[in-house]
Amino acid sequence: MSIKNKLNRLKGHIKKETAKPVEIKTETKEIPFLDVWEQENVYPYWADKEYCLIREVKYPLSFKHGNYYFYEFCQAVDEWNQSPFIHPLSAKGHQSSNLFFFDTETTGLGGGAGNTIFILGYAQIIGEEVVLKQHILPYPAGEVPLFKSFLENVDYTTLVTYNGKAFDWPQVKTRHMFVKEHVPKLPEFGHFDLYHAARRMWKHRLERTKLSIVEEEVLGVVRKDDIPGFLAPMIYFDFVERKNPEGMLGILKHNEVDILSLITLYTHLSYQLLKKDKGMSAKEILEVGRWYSSLGENNAAKKTFENMDETNKEEVLQAKFILAAQEKKAKKLQSAIFLWQYIIDHYTVKTNIKMVVETYTELAKVTEHKNKNYLKALQMTNRAMALSKSHDLLEKQTIELLKRAERLQRKIKQLEMQE
Known part of the structure; x- marks a missing residue:
């Protein structure tokens, strides 16, 4: 008997059952320590029967963080709009409310899918206040409400971060991939990354340009009872396990200061670039x-x-x-x-010798090609070569000077022969 016939004979013995619909429970999760959270102005946000937590803090523009009042940030934006100069940090064409100061807290410093964001924090000017919000991931399954609450309530044009181009936003994009079917799309925006500006401006005086160091050495920001950033992942994992928010409140304060310092840092950089900083x-x-x-x-x-x-x-x-x-x-x-x-x-013995060598070389070029004074050009070239050798500058630079000197000597001999 063929397999087909055997199957047909067995049909009558197969019990037919109507598929039962899957029962979906709609009960609300209990939020541990909700009373403690509410005392800290933290409230839940629900989506797809999961939740995240949102903390909101407001500061008047008269509040001073470090060396600057927040209203001075608004003044800096106004100054940029009046400035004729083009600069990567220029806020020309923007209002104060368009700048969105953004920072994250993650479970690690490496990139990739294994690194989870557990705080999405940001601040912007709304009316006469700085409004700071932090979206908190209370447990791994809460990423949909985390991103949904963040993306649907945010209205911004330009992101302001500290190393956000290399770390924070790429990490946001990575985690967004896992929930993109359930949350709004990531928007397009401009980006001011203040980390690169800080390195350019203060690498001569700071061994490292971590934000905490820039705060202390440049911005006048003093942190009190601050939780070091490297402890944040351990404290977060403990919070996920025990639910007690005590440690997380410390991380939220750390993140809050980071975000407020971005406002102060942008203000300070702008004042320097706009020549408003008299010191x-x-x-x-x-x-x-x-x-x-x-x-x-x-x-x-x-x-x-x-x-x-x-x-x-x-x-x-x-x-x-x-x-x-x-x-x-x-x-x-x-x-x-x-x-x-x-x-x-x-120039003196303290002067950058490479700069002096290049200066002599530039003058030698002009003297040779424009003035046709080969003897004087040779003298300048020899001085440049002597400095280059005595200070162990690049061998390539010394070789080029030697070639120039030899060419000038030939030209001088040719002139002597013609006479």
Whole structure:
């Protein structure tokens, strides 16, 4: 008998059962320690029978965090809107309320799917207040309400973070992938990452540019009874297991200070870039001018360097070197020559020798090609070569100078033979 016939004979013995609908329980989860959470202005948000927690704190614009009042941030945005200069941190075209100061807390510092975000925190100006919200993941299954509450109630144009381009937002995108069918899409936005600005501005004075160090050394922010960031994952795992919010409240405060410091940091950077900070050091003025120059904002660079005290000799020499490069590029050669000559006449043993070598080289080029004074060009080249050798500069640079010297010697001999 074929298999087909055997199956047909067995049909009559198969018991037919009507599929029963799956019973979905709709009971609400009990939220542990809800009374404690409510005392801290934390309330639940429900979605798909799961919940997250949301904490909200409000500050008046008259509140001072570190060296700045929050209303000074609004003034900085207004100043950017009046500024003619282009800069990556410019808020031109934005209102104060458009900037969205964002920070996360995660279970690890590495990227990838194994790293979970358990706090999505942000602050923005709403009316006459800074409104700070933190969306909290109370247990692993709460990611849908976490992201849904975050994305459906957020209205922003430009993200402001500290290393958020490399860490925070990529991590948001990774975790969003797991719940994207149930929550709104991630929006497009502009992004001010203040970490790179802090490195540029203060690497000369800070060994590391962690936000906590920048707070203490630059912004005047003093943390009291703060939980170190590296303890946050352990405290969170303990909270997930025991549900007691005591440790989590400390992490929320840590995250809150991080976010408020982003407002202060953006304000401070803006005041320096807009030349409103009267207490800038010569090195800070130099870095601001260098930054503008690298962006092609030559007028902004010049105006920045005008604020530099001439007693800061080394910074003044570096500023003139930057301006000389600008003038050369703008085909204002006489102005560039004047600046290079100033460096040659005023450099000291403390001066960056590589800069002096490049200055001699630039003058040698002009003297050779424009003035046709080969002997003087050779003298300048020899001085550059001597400095390069005595300070162990790049071998490539020394070799190029040697080639230049040999070429000039040949030209001088040719002239002597013609005479």
